[in-house]
Amino acid sequence: MSVAGGRPDAVTDTNDLAGLQRRLADFAVARDWGRFHTPKNLATALGVETAELAEIFQWLTPEESARVMDDEATAFRVRDEVADVLAYLLQFCAALGVDPLDALSDKIDRNEKRFPVT
Template sequence: MDLDQLTRRLREFASERDWDQFHTPKNLAMALVGEAGELTEIFQWLTPEDSARIMEDPATAQEVQNEIADVFAYLLRLADVLGIDIAAALTGKIALNEVKYPAALARGTAVKYDKLRTEH
């Protein structure tokens, strides 16, 4: 299923339940942050090594998958309500980041783009 099909499916899901009245940009953004928090909670207090192995436990892997799906669903729904082509928005953002973070300067460093040229 592609992004357009997923977006339509979520739109139909909300419409069939008369939830459009609740799916305001503010509410969807807040729900998105809440779900991202639930995803973050799974990783809270894990070591970097434990977090890298999180998908090895089937029950935890299912939790992670469900929370990622929730985050994605709210993000798609928010983009739909706002009339944003999420694939085009991401494509544009990648192009901007390619300018902000030239590979020759950014390779192997987590330095923010506005510090890259002054520190390296």
């Protein structure tokens, strides 16, 4: 069994989208959080986490925002908030039976038709 990220509890096949969704579901089940993970609550939590990500950039100039990953502490905050946003989005999709990759692919298809290259 190969190990990912140096963590003995994380095998490489759990770092794909479905594997991460399983880990999130298992984490919530083990803590009896399922009753809180309704679509409404997950959508609200997703909005809160997105706002926390936006807060990092709130008063930065465009140039400063482009260099945000140069500062180790700020880069950690960005990665942490990205993880929170993605976790809640994946849990939201699981709660409603939405395949996020299919949804994105369908949206790109629609946008390619809506915004053709000129």
